[in-house]
Amino acid sequence: MIEWQAIVGHYNYYVTVFLMVAGLYIVIAHGNMIKSLIGLGLFQTSVYLLYISPGKIVGGTAPIIDPKYTDYSNPLPHVLILTAIVVGVATLALGLALVVRISEEYGTVDEDEIVAMDQDQ
Amino acid sequence: MIELIEGVLLTMLAAVTIAIVRQHNLFGVVILAGVYSFLMASVLIVLDAVDVAMTEASVGAGISTVILLATLYLTGSREDPPAHTPALPLFVATVTGAALIWGTFQLPGFGVAHSPIHDHVAPAYLEASTKHEMPPNVVTAVLADFRGYDTLGETTVIFTAGIGVMLLLRGRRKRQHGSAKEASDT
Numbered sequence: 001m002i003e004w005q006a007i008v009g010h011y012n013y014y015v016t017v018f019l020m021v022a023g024l025y026i027v028i029a030h031g032n033m034i035k036s037l038i039g040l041g042l043f044q045t046s047v048y049l050l051y052i053s054p055g056k057i058v059g060g061t062a063p064i065i066d067p068k069y070t071d072y073s074n075p076l077p078h079v080l081i082l083t084a085i086v087v088g089v090a091t092l093a094l095g096l097a098l099v100v101r102i103s104e105e106y107g108t109v110d111e112d113e114i115v116a117m118d119q120d121q
Numbered sequence: 122m123i124e125l126i127e128g129v130l131l132t133m134l135a136a137v138t139i140a141i142v143r144q145h146n147l148f149g150v151v152i153l154a155g156v157y158s159f160l161m162a163s164v165l166i167v168l169d170a171v172d173v174a175m176t177e178a179s180v181g182a183g184i185s186t187v188i189l190l191a192t193l194y195l196t197g198s199r200e201d202p203p204a205h206t207p208a209l210p211l212f213v214a215t216v217t218g219a220a221l222i223w224g225t226f227q228l229p230g231f232g233v234a235h236s237p238i239h240d241h242v243a244p245a246y247l248e249a250s251t252k253h254e255m256p257p258n259v260v261t262a263v264l265a266d267f268r269g270y271d272t273l274g275e276t277t278v279i280f281t282a283g284i285g286v287m288l289l290l291r292g293r294r295k296r297q298h299g300s301a302k303e304a305s306d307t
Contacts, residue, residue, distance in 0.1 A: 009230030021218040029210035058232030073169035090282035
């Protein structure tokens, strides 16, 4: 019974690890650069979950000060992840701009085809 | 009750992730990524991170989807079937996953009020923001007042990324005009 509780209590972390690993798999296994960038995004969002889930207190509330409440969830991870989300979209935009540029030059966004073209020259 | 809602949302998140991995039409992948972001925002609401949930819904599901669709418009949405067998990536992913799962064994359970994360910095922020009459939303107080330099660094990153995108895409229209002109000349 205790084992079962431990599994339920760590379910957040298991899903976080799964999302992380799925993102890693997409980045390594897929040659298409847009899909790789989406994989990178998955990896990034799993880190949001990794930071936010330990900050939650069961029975607590969102960290907005109000005389009616005493228990607040931890505000610090929220702040850090707010920064991470915005930086994440900036990286995504830059990566996609590079993809557009590569596609103009090579006519494809597939890594294998690009490597083959470079070797032919 | 909250564990149940969270568990269901997280399971849906994992299911959408599997769909993203298996989907080969990039338009479908982008839409699934939007669904993923909205589910993530719901999970964040359950975890009391309301500000993060709002940002994730607007930035992750909104802006990201728009720029991904714009890129698809410019590059085409076909993904070629993978040339290699996925054995090596699968192996790397499984080993990493196993190591990370092993790392979670010692972590405190979900929602425990007296785990180390709640004992050190966070109470000081909660106390100080009440004492100095900062905005009632502690996240705002920490973001803009206590850790203002972080936000300054963040805006610098966005500025740099914006300049990078502009430099990369600047010559685009000119190049296209040039090639169209060449084509009409010949």
